[in-house]
Amino acid sequence: MIPSKSAYLNILKKELNNSANSAELLQEINLHLTELLEDITSSTNKKEEEAMAELIERVGTPSELASLYMEELQITPKKTQWTFISVNLLFFIFGITLTAIYHLVSFPFANQVWTFLTSFPSLIMILYMLFWGLLGYEIGKEFGFSGKNLLYKTFYITLVPNLLLMGLVVFRIIPLGWFDPLLTQPFIVACILCTIILYPISYAGYRWGIIHSV
């Protein structure tokens, strides 16, 4: 049993454990509880200690309140940024590993996967474009209008492996033959066009995310 508002706030302070903006939140909750307590005591003629039971029933325990608030703090811009950078890196690591195994080692399963994937280049390209749309969508949905800079930064950092691979292929540091039969002229043109529209796709996803953020 929590006997008073100040006891409630002390427990809440411990539960919040100096998380971001906790001092401001405590101040805000303090004012809220003061008014609520006044309303309860004036309408029921209860003393503070008795009114606290009703207050807690309505507001929830300090730990419930803190956990709901902390839940909101779980998703940070850095976490979101690194999730997308990592996923894109994993795509590249998977692609590079598969290509290297296919060309350097005779491994039937890898050969089958390689042959299967290179039969549907358009589908892979569409799925990959959806990844960039999702990047924008998730940022827009979570961070709303404040996510514009995050989108911009995440987009350009995530794009580094793409540009690096493109450079390695164009300057023939990676043998062109490794990407047969993918590197046809139409495919190269499609890759360039897709890279150009990656940001508009991410931005459209971001705007769509903003609408779904509320």
Added chain:
Amino acid sequence: MFNRELVKGSTSLLLLQLLAEKDMYGYEIVKEMEKRSDKAFQVKEGTLYPALHKLEKQEVIEAYWLDQQKGPSRKYYRITENGQEILRQKTKEWKSFVSAIEKVIGRNGYDSV
């Protein structure tokens, strides 16, 4: 009482609508919501404050502290221009949704299932 998920899904829209009418502080929002809905919407503080802070983070609302003649300063919330834009879109979407539901369940004069 309404389904919890249904209320949770529409809390942000209700908050934006109230703040579009005037700047309010947390307790005032709770009271106003209860008053307008005949106590059907009793927004819990554990839902209200995270929702307000998320909307603030998304820059659809902004907060400021206002000194009171009696007592300590209060944290007020107001809708931003971005918030007004979102509110317009979401209100339109919500009205279309309600109208579509109404067309289905209100057909042939059935009041209940």
